[in-house]
Amino acid sequence: MLRSTAALMLLFVVLGALLMMQPSPRHFKQLQLADFYLFSSPQQLQLAQHYWDRHSSDYSPELAEKWFVRAAKNGEAEAHYQLAHLYYIFPNLSGLEWEANVLMATDELEHAANSGMLKAQTELADILFKHDNTPDKIRGLDFLARAAKQNDVKAMMQLGRRYCTDPDVQNFTLGKQYLTQAAEAGDKQAPLMLASFYQQGRCGDADLAQYRYWIEKSATDxxxxxxxxxxxxxxxxxxxxxxxxxxxxxxxxxxxxxxxxxxxxxxxxxxxxxxxxxxxxxxxxxxxxxxxxxxxxCFYLATEQGHPKAAFAFGVLNLEHKDNELAMQAFKIAKDAGYPKFAAQLGDEQAKKDVQIIKANDLQRFFELQG
Incomplete structure (x- = not known):
């Protein structure tokens, strides 16, 4: 009886140690052979990530899948998320047809999204919108709305843009509401987008007062x-x-x-x-x-950034100061961009004036102008 009790206590000690054990690199191969159920879901996830690490000598998508599946079944949202990516990258891993594998990947991503994982919500929304049908777009909007509730500014921006511009899910009130939320949350592009929509009437009626308000706010920001x-x-x-x-x-x-x-x-x-x-x-x-x-x-800094009109103006300044070498270097930048020849032909008034400067300085041959 005493021996049986001691043996039972020893078994409990061993099992307790296994449950508390955090996998370390030297133990991964032993753990691979152990029963899945001996380890907690975080330990299962850690082991899966080890096999999913391309820099690991134990890299194995097959073993990563097995451990991700176990961790996912035990409630690890990150495991669902990683499984989705694994199935997208290795479409033949499950042994099913490509279409079925994609469905599995999307299903795993949806599990992660439904758990509240922000990155899964936004990624799933992108996938659903690519299906280009109204029901999936509505589902995509729902996941983006969940992300927006977590203060994800990119989700707010995408919601605003889609509600304003996508005829399948058009809702101008919600579109402007989400863009305003993004602007108030500090997004630098939201005020400019609002200004553009108000100016062009792309999210309801044009409103020049709102356009002026948002363009000034964007500039001030x-x-x-x-x-x-x-x-x-x-x-x-x-x-x-x-x-x-x-x-x-x-x-x-x-x-x-x-x-x-x-x-x-x-x-x-x-x-x-x-x-x-x-x-x-x-x-x-x-x-x-x-x-x-x-x-x-002004002209030099713009010329450095390749602005042809500025290059021409900078060349003129150098001509006036008798620095012909620097003037011709600047003129070459303008000429290589087709200025002022083609701009003048298109009716640019400043280009027409610059053509006259070229003629006054006998530079027609350099700029390949007629007459």
Whole structure:
């Protein structure tokens, strides 16, 4: 009787040690031979991930599948998620036809998504939308909505875009609601998208007041595309009172090639603007340079980024300062981009003026112009 009790206690000790044991690399092969049921689901998941690691000497998709299946059956959402990827990557692993294997993968992903896993929800939504049918799109929207409730900004953006633009699930109210949520959550593209939709009437009726609000918010948040659009409004008086100073300030903040080119042209045409801008900025080349050097910087910085019109303007400045070598280097950048030849043929007014500069300096052959 005493021996039986001692043997039973020893068995309990061994089983307890096995249940508490965390797999280590040197034990993986022994664990492979052990009964699945001896280990907790986190241990099963860990072992599956070891076999799924391509850098492991024990790499084996077949063994990874077996352990992922066991961990998934025991409630590990990550195991469902990893199984989905395993089946997508190895469509013949299960021994079934490709279509059946894809269905298995999608089913595993849905298990993970239904458990609340954010990455599974967004991935499954993408897959469902690719099916391109209304029922699956509605399911995709449901999973995106769950992700949005977890403050996933990308899900909010996708919901807003789809509700606004997809005729199968169109709902302008929800579309603008989700885009607004994304903007309030700090997404930099959401205000610009809202501005575009309000301007073009792509998510309900056009609303220029809302367009102006969102384009200014986007510009204030640092979106350079919005900055350039806002500058164009102030420059042209499009929906706002014309304000060349505000236009110049937004072009300067944008620091993009076309913005820099336009700023240089503005300074040339309106010299008083330079002084006004300089009074309102505390950093950058305008704050640190004089009028002439700032114009040079505008064209030079834009030329460095490949802007053909700026390259031509920079070349003209160097011609005026008798630096013919640097002028021709700049002109070559413009010429290689087809400027001003093709732009003039398309009716660009500045290009037409630049063609006259070419003729005045006898550069027609270099720019391959007729006459």
């Amino acid at each position: 640092g979106n350079v595309e919005a900055m350039q659009q806002l500058a164009a409004q102030y420059l042209q008086g499009d929906g706002r009172s014309q304000d060349l100073l505000q236009a110049a300030l937004w072009l300067y903040r944008a620091q993009q090639p076309d913005a820099l080119y336009q700023l240089g042209m503005l300074f040339q045409q309106q010299p008083e603007l330079f002084t006004q801008v300089k009074q309102q900025v505390s950093s950058g080349f305008v704050a640190e340079s004089n009028y002439a050097d700032s114009i040079v910087n």
